[in-house]
Amino acid sequence: MSTFRSIVFSSVIAGFIVGLIVTAVQQFGTVPLILKAEVYEKAAEHKHEAAAPPQVTLVHDHAEHDHGAEAWEPRDGLERNLYTAGANILTGIGFALLLCGFFSVRSGATGEPISWHEGLMWGLAGFAVFTIAPGLGLPPELPGVPAAPLLSRQIWWTTAVLATSAGLGLIVFRRSMPAAIAGVVLIMLPHLIGAPELEHVETNVPSSLSHQFVVAVTLTSLVFWSLLGGLTSAAFAYFDRPASA
Amino acid sequence: MSQSPAAQTQVMQSQVTHLPVAARQVGRLAQSLMAMTLGLFIVGVVGFSHIDVIHNAAHDVRHSNAFPCH
Numbered sequence: 001m002s003t004f005r006s007i008v009f010s011s012v013i014a015g016f017i018v019g020l021i022v023t024a025v026q027q028f029g030t031v032p033l034i035l036k037a038e039v040y041e042k043a044a045e046h047k048h049e050a051a052a053p054p055q056v057t058l059v060h061d062h063a064e065h066d067h068g069a070e071a072w073e074p075r076d077g078l079e080r081n082l083y084t085a086g087a088n089i090l091t092g093i094g095f096a097l098l099l100c101g102f103f104s105v106r107s108g109a110t111g112e113p114i115s116w117h118e119g120l121m122w123g124l125a126g127f128a129v130f131t132i133a134p135g136l137g138l139p140p141e142l143p144g145v146p147a148a149p150l151l152s153r154q155i156w157w158t159t160a161v162l163a164t165s166a167g168l169g170l171i172v173f174r175r176s177m178p179a180a181i182a183g184v185v186l187i188m189l190p191h192l193i194g195a196p197e198l199e200h201v202e203t204n205v206p207s208s209l210s211h212q213f214v215v216a217v218t219l220t221s222l223v224f225w226s227l228l229g230g231l232t233s234a235a236f237a238y239f240d241r242p243a244s245a
Numbered sequence: 246m247s248q249s250p251a252a253q254t255q256v257m258q259s260q261v262t263h264l265p266v267a268a269r270q271v272g273r274l275a276q277s278l279m280a281m282t283l284g285l286f287i288v289g290v291v292g293f294s295h296i297d298v299i300h301n302a303a304h305d306v307r308h309s310n311a312f313p314c315h
Contacts, residue, residue, distance in 0.1 A: 003272070004279060029309075030305070084303075086304035090291045094284045094291065095288060097287070100284075108272075108273040131310075143315065217310070222310070
């Protein structure tokens, strides 16, 4: 089996399983908090609509929100959760493809298959790169909490991810003092620059709810990355066997 | 189909084993990079697309993964 096919097979299987498990975990962790926050979000929107003339609200909606009134969205309940499951599975497959690419390069260079334990370590690296690092500057946010313009946050998030992965790479694979120092500096750099934030945030979403959400997102993400690292490496070691034998 | 799947696999394997080691490594690297690019593209669409319909479908996942949302 070609390397690409082995990677895709392993990633689809691991991503599917992890996506389903994480969807179940989210139903107890993050989703109830999102639904609670939306009650506050909707209450604030109604208050806003009542206070402002309709055409002003419309302009505001288009400028500030992605929730266009006319755009399709899944109905609450089963439909919404099915789309969440689908998006989780796709996210799992996407990140599994990324991990598996590294596994393939590593096992190609060493001639040894990747163990589940090494896969778990790569998964934890993914947790550090994609959750911890961007989450320091841009903590997980509930609906209804105003934030800086979307594009600027997406750019900072991407920068933090790139800097952290490059920094960790320098520390882990270069094994020299200057590279380690450069790695640490690189990891710190986006945080020294600072994530985009609003000067004044006004929300009626309680801060205790926001704090619970940060914990829930971080723990869910830890489950996601640990499982994804372990399962993807095990699946890849299985599918890649004939080619390396 | 003229060949059995097992015979086809054998042909593919013999082609792979006849390649020099360096060429095999390059092929492996290129295929790995291709897979990683595909992975990042999928995550990008699910987590970062500004298209309303994609945003609404993946809304809870974006919040749960702390991808920038709204």
